[in-house]
Amino acid sequence: MTNRELKLKSIFLRKQILKYIYGAKAGHTGGSLSCVDILNVLYNKVLNVDPTDFKNANRDRYIQSKGHCVEALFVTLADRGFFPESDLETLCQYRSHYIGHPTKKVNGVEQNTGALGHGLPICVGEAIAAKLDSKSHRVFTLLGDGELPEGSNWEAFLSAAHYKLENLYAILDYNKQQITGNTSEVMNTDSVREKLEAFGWAVKEIDGHNVEEIEAALNNGPLQSGKPNFIIAHTIKGKGVSYMEGNLKWHHGVPSPEQYELALSELTEAEALI
Amino acid sequence: MGIANQQVFSETLQELAETDRTIIAVTSDSRGSGKLGPFGAKYPNQIVEVGIAEQNLVGVAAGLASAGKKTFAVSPACFLSARALEQIKNDVCYSDNPVTLVGISSGVSYGALGTTHHSLHDFAALRAINNIIIVAPADNFETEQAVRLAAKTNKPIYMRYGKKAMPFLNENNTTFEFGKGRTVRQGDDLVIIATGETVYPACLAAKKLEDRHGLKATVVSMHTIKPLDIELLEDLAANGRPIVTVEEHMVNGGLGEACASYLFQKGFKNSFKIIGIPDEYTITGSQVEIFNHYGISQDGIYKTCFDLIND
Secondary structure (H helix, E strand, O other): OOOHHHHHHHHHHHHHHHHHHHHHOOOHHHHHHHHHHHHHHHHHOOOOOOOOOOOOOOOOOOOOOOOHHHHHHHHHHHHOOOOHHHHHOOOOOOOOOOOOOOOOOOOOOOOOOOOOOOOHHHHHHHHHHHHHHHOOOOOOEEHHHHHOOOOHHHHHHHHOOOOOOOOEEEEEEEEEEEEOOHHHHHOOOOOHHHHHEEEEEEEEEEOOHHHHHHHHHHHHOOOOOOOOOEEEEEOOOOOOOOOOOOOOOOOOOOOOOHHHHHHHHHHHHHHHHO | OOHHHHHHHHHHHHHHHHHOOEEEEEEEOOOOOOOOHHHHHHHHHHHEEOOOOOOHHHHHHHHHHHHHOOEEEEHHHHHHOOOHHHHHHHHHHHOOOOOOOEEEEOOOHHHHOHHOOEEOOOOHHHOOOOOOOOEOOOOHHHHHHHHHHHHHOOOEEEOOOOEOOOOOOOOOOOOOOOOOOEEEEEOOEEEEEOHHHHHHHHHHHHHHHHHHOOEEEEEEEEEEEEEEOHHHHHHHHOOOOOEEEEEEOOOOOOOOHHHHHHHOOOOOOOEEEEEEEEEOOOOOOHHHHHHOOOOOOOOHHHHHHHHHOOO
């Protein structure tokens, strides 16, 4: 896939996110739009995963710690052929497996997440197991900045560095907003780079909407030998829809018919510029 | 007299690890209290230390299990079942990662250290979570069997035991199955259903009832709290005998309430008494002293049984 195709895919996936949130009348719109470029690059350029053989023991692992942005994951998995896109028409409906957080009932989902601060410790276990077995697959998680205050993350930060898990990649969707307000005001986790470096991680900051930068950060080997990798992806909540960008109302806002049409037309305009 | 169930756990795990390199013990600065020092020395690649961080302990264990390791997460029962409850609920049970959670020094094994170090809530907390087997072995036989079976059972398991040497309850041990209670004494006059380290005083109480009054009690080691052996429970209740349950746990939400709930809904009207720790500020002391205080002793169980029969 060329970078142009990847960029077009990002626009497509944004439209898909909005389509299914609009249809379900529920979803985490802002966060899904902030992390979807990362998911696009992961599933189309980085992860060694096969929709027809997902349980292959040598697959790369991706565990979405910020489980509430499941819409971004679901549309990406559907696009990669993990399940028919029409399944998503049941999103959040009675007895659907396509619920508001990832579950293993859905092909392509590694772990049931949703409670915050859970993805990274599980990834540490997966990464230790891979090292013990001398396997070359890698382990990835996506963290939200709002979940950083969860103590379990910091327990896991310690252990990942202790075990020198250079096969582990934690990507921070750093949109700097959470449901109550700006993350720095709700609970200040600023200087996250310095914090993680002090914890023994190798850190790289990128533009989390730039597919080339995302791929370069994830596909060029460990950032530093013997250290786990922390990618700070600077993002914008609601990215791609002007009236949603940086507007907290869209944390889990659902667009009206007019807003939905406007969003689609903006994305179509952006598509034409690629 | 046998040895501490904790010691049996570590020796059995070490034996299993010799031939099964997928066995991993995860510890939270607990290899000393978990008797895993020799295990760690012999199999340094089969032990993962996470430091005093129980949430991470269980999360890491879930990841290891997901990657195909037979994972035993070993930590004091008080911290494991409370501090890491959300990780047990989500990362182990909900995600169905087959971790064996090993709660050491359970109940009031750390009696003198206070409520922070008591695990008298674990049955109740974990009974309310789907997809977990809860086991409290009574003696060395049950502990060894439970560890062997856990290594073969591809499901989430919580196992808890104490640190005191335990007597053997019955020399004629042949079978052990999760979810199947073990009858260690037979009698027609009443039934005592106990679990974990309270089975032994229950047996002593049964003997005293027989010696003093000729009353014969059936004593069952209900080592599996969940799934409960409802078939055995119905058999025990069938002829209307009084039933006494005994556990090293709060009366709230434990074995006794599980049995009572099942039997009541099935229409049984047996007289019934639950012996356990009452809902109050728990006293401190040695395990034996706390048992004596709350009637989880030979004399206490004897008296409760005798009073119930004569009620």
